[in-house]
Amino acid sequence: MTDLGATIQRDAEGRLRHLITLEGLTREEITAILDLAQFYVRPPGELPARDQSLAGHTVANLFFEPSTRTRVSFEIAAQRLGAEVVNLDMQTSSRVKGETVLDTIYTLQAMHADILVMRDAEPGLPAYVAQHVAPHVCILNAGEAHLSHPTQGLLDALTIRQMKGDLTKVSVLIAGDIAHSRVARSAWQVLSTLGVKEIRIAAPDDYLMPKPREFPGAIRETDIDRAIQGVDVVMALRIQRERMSSAQIPDESAYHDQFGITMERLRKARPDAIVMHPGPMNRDVEIASNVADGSQSVIQRQVANGVAVRMAVLATISRNVQARRQFQ
């Protein structure tokens, strides 16, 4: 699988200029971002980390697909780096007047909004836009169709690293609707690059299982009880109701019985296994409520790491732009 975004997101010197996909990032690049993110992590109850890495910069959130969690996470991350933030609800924006997306981007670029955070339900927009913006403008992909959600992948990797240390000894299960999940794809990319010991992907049937050429090297399972055996990390994915009917699973309760991460199933994983979920959860569908709130759950830690990772990505991308500027 080659990916246009992987090429597009680098400048002539090979530095990261956008973040569109985790494909093609080296272990060193990922580790540097995770290290910086770790620097921004603070325990609950302490004041959050803040600096002025983005002072004078304007970050625009363009969410063509609504997402309060991710939008707020980016907004908070940018504010804590001293940036000015504007939110554009692209559902109700000038798109209704028929303006093309590219004209909206050019407008923001002309206003010196130099970091554009985008989410879209369709594939291709971030890479397309990245090909057209001025050299000093950065595109951050905040979720693209079923393809890519790079900051989610990074926050998942950071969370596993915090809990498990050496990733080369870790066995990870990603369970649920893998076929339609950008979370699964980005997690697979980052964990593969970091040399995780084993990745298992489990989906209840063919419709929810990705094509054979995808996720090379991953172990494929349809039986969740077998898939979960002995893993260190269980990552449950959100399932959408309309997908269940396509997958011929009658309802949420049937999905939970057949494939939900329950306490009983979790006991088949390693005793110190952690449970992750990208949120928002369907409680007692893909994950039992007592698992989500249980001692092995690191779901809130993922959210906290999300802000730290977004700060690290924003600071890294912005530093790379400044480095480029100095040699012009």
Added chain:
Amino acid sequence: MTDLGATIQRDAEGRLRHLITLEGLTREEITAILDLAQFYVRPPGELPARDQSLAGHTVANLFFEPSTRTRVSFEIAAQRLGAEVVNLDMQTSSRVKGETVLDTIYTLQAMHADILVMRDAEPGLPAYVAQHVAPHVCILNAGEAHLSHPTQGLLDALTIRQMKGDLTKVSVLIAGDIAHSRVARSAWQVLSTLGVKEIRIAAPDDYLMPKPREFPGAIRETDIDRAIQGVDVVMALRIQRERMSSAQIPDESAYHDQFGITMERLRKARPDAIVMHPGPMNRDVEIASNVADGSQSVIQRQVANGVAVRMAVLATISRNVQARRQFQ
């Protein structure tokens, strides 16, 4: 009437940690908040008061029931104390994806959004949430069903104190749909605690009058012309059209004739009586337009005091959290 919020909102040392209800606040506590609010008051035309009491803190506005006025008032108050503010329109948020409210709260908490301002049309949410958040997270009730609107009660008390001085000599009439009014309940709580001389509640019929066990000590009237006689303060409440029909009042005009605060009626109050309204007003329904804009109206002063009171509450709560942190 005992109130779960009154217990929940205090920490182990008895300090205010949340603000869910005015029930149970002592005269000293209320006076301290009003004094701090008064410190933040500036005359029209001067620059507003600002400090850095909330620097480094993130305030999240979660409005499950829309309210531009109150949301903006809290947003401005938090900004002027140096906080970062994020707005979540909970009508269009991930709630549509089926996320529980508590998961949204946990998400914000994990993002180090440590002050959560909530409004909801249903009763119980602020106290419920307050029982579940981490020790450093504060819940501020910005309007809860018909039950509680504590910052409104405080701004009403501040306004009366500014205009009338010694509250123990003041007679207050609250007029309108008392039964369904959180404004009336919070006003009654704060004014009772401050030892106001007399509170009269007036509603045009039984449907709009609260149950007998509520508002103990208040004088009850159904005739507005008798109720208004000789009072120092007239507080008109907003009436909603659907309530009028339930109350068998045919329309807005009939309500105005029967119960509206008109110039003619206002003359029966004390000559220096002040007129208040929590806004937004139905002009010429519960209050005559010339009364709202007249020399006895302090309605805009209430709005100005609203920002000052919210600054005082934010600063107080935040200071209490910091005090607790130092002894951990």
Added chain:
Amino acid sequence: MTDLGATIQRDAEGRLRHLITLEGLTREEITAILDLAQFYVRPPGELPARDQSLAGHTVANLFFEPSTRTRVSFEIAAQRLGAEVVNLDMQTSSRVKGETVLDTIYTLQAMHADILVMRDAEPGLPAYVAQHVAPHVCILNAGEAHLSHPTQGLLDALTIRQMKGDLTKVSVLIAGDIAHSRVARSAWQVLSTLGVKEIRIAAPDDYLMPKPREFPGAIRETDIDRAIQGVDVVMALRIQRERMSSAQIPDESAYHDQFGITMERLRKARPDAIVMHPGPMNRDVEIASNVADGSQSVIQRQVANGVAVRMAVLATISRNVQARRQFQ
């Protein structure tokens, strides 16, 4: 044509207090605003200009008619001058509760939001509101019906001045739906005052052509090919579909054939002519896509100048308020 706004927008000493219309502004006043705006212009890729001209001030955006571009432009301009900004979506605000616009304004004013940026599809609101606000409150018109869009006129003038220098030697064509265009009216006002050599207005038929008493001194054309001959500046206006049918133009394609700014037509202008559009564009309707993206297009420069002009207007108005305050 006399305009209430032209009188209302000045204080007793004749200083600009609001910006409601460009009518009545002197050449000196306009030049001073453009000079300050030019001071705020930065090349693409450089950090935007910032100062603290509006520190301590609160700017409220009240958009009764939605406009993401203009709202974001004002929001960014205010932020870069150190102001606090609140956005009120007046479609979903307390207007639904029946609050009058004036009560909303009084509420914001009481909260010390002292600069109110307003857009409305109906005529008259900015001048009406300006007559009622307190002396320290400023109203900025961000688009009013077909009548006035003063910051757009100023940014158009700044763009022409940057590209052409001496305006007295410049011939400007405004082409399209002049009758319903606030952009055309504000451009005509500012360019007339600055002594532009010639203004031509071109509309495809009577319905889109303004009344004879409007645009005095402008040359009127219905044939775009004749109108464009030898001009230095071509300003294309947005056309709305419903206007085309009223103008008996069957569809967008017919409009483009009959009146669109195409490469072929642009060749009839001066070789160094510039092409402008207020945005958002209907590509290949009123302007050919290759013209919009071509070397003669200054459309993105207009957007960049928009932020600079809004910063200049905000700073000027705020300085005038402070000057007035010192002599009270």
